[in-house]
Amino acid sequence: MARPARKPAAPTKPLTKPPVRIGRLDAAAIIGELRKLHEDAEDPDIGQMAADAELFQALLYLESHASALKDERARRMAAVRRVLLWEYLREQADLHQSKAIDQARAAGVAWAELAPALAVNATSAAYNKARRLQATVLTEASVVEGPVRRTPEAVHKVEQQAAARAAAELRAQQEAVRRHQLLAPVAHRLIEHRVGLDDNDDVTYWLDQIASVLPSCQTPTQILSLETYVAAAVRELKKAERATGLLAATTTDAQLAYAAAAEVVSR
Structure with a gap:
């Protein structure tokens, strides 16, 4: 007997299960810990590593010099910490890209011009992707309880509620x-x-x-x-x-x- 098809959730319905997120993190402190591991391992190129606040460049260095850590425990811990930091960076990218889109629109940039920058081919796709990114911003800002569904309809509804408040x-x-x-x-x-x-x-x-x-x-x-x-x-x-x-x-x-x-x- 065929299983009945699952009814799709309404586009504006809030998510009932919040996604697991890294949230707030002292990334610079973690980079400092990883730098110390490489210093203790006498990594000969550690002087080339970017500053603790330069998260992306520091992660690229740590990735390319992972073999400098000879101790297995240190190597495993460093790899897990890099996974954590890349996930944190991914979350931050959504927030900051959404802000950049808002600033571009405020400056008069058309959706057609933003499409290539958002890696989409159509004006409507650029708009929809921007709205999905805005869902992350609204969730992080705690505009509503729980996460906002990543659909243009859900974002529009939450923005209307925020405007009313x-x-x-x-x-x-x-x-x-x-x-x-x-x-x-x-x-x-x-x-x-x-x-x-x-x-x-x-x-x-x-x-x-x-x-x-x-x-x-x-x-x-x-x-x-x-x-x-x-x-x-x-x-x-x-x-x-x-x-x-x-x-x-x-x-x-x-x-x-x-x-x-x-x-x-x-x-």
Whole structure:
């Protein structure tokens, strides 16, 4: 009985099994270790080896001079480390080639011109190969959880999701700036006229918090903290009024500052 054909995965569906990748690696340190093996083996040409940071050239030297290592254990370890470094270099090549493509496109280079450089024969093939490379970039950048499928459709979907998140973050930042423009003057007035406000411990605590964050209130987190502190101060002033039956503000300026703060936090 013939086995039923396996249904192909949707082009945009995320990969469920992440590929094994080398990821972050101190390549220069490993090259340094391999250099030390060759020095200990008294490799006569070790002075010709490229610097530790010149990964490709250093690997070519180590490959061509592998026979300089006479110790079998050292020779085996060096070979495995070279395999590791070539795999790492392959991963890095995908990332940097994708960046080069982006820069070429930004400079106005047409896909037809990029086709020979990407070792393909058609404009559409150049575009598709570039999108597949972009999948590696998106995966490495942790734009989404798990690896991105190497298809143009999957990359486009992830880029749309990333753009939507960026737009939402921008809107949140703009809203935070708008709230800060309304809140900062009110907070300053509360601190300026705090002597005319109820001075129980809770009110004093929140006014102190406002005073501490106001001078450097720039980041979204600081702006949110300021809004939280002003709301808490208003809440405690209202609580004091209910407990005592008296106005929480004893001067006209303090009353105006309190009223303005209450209006802002109610929006």
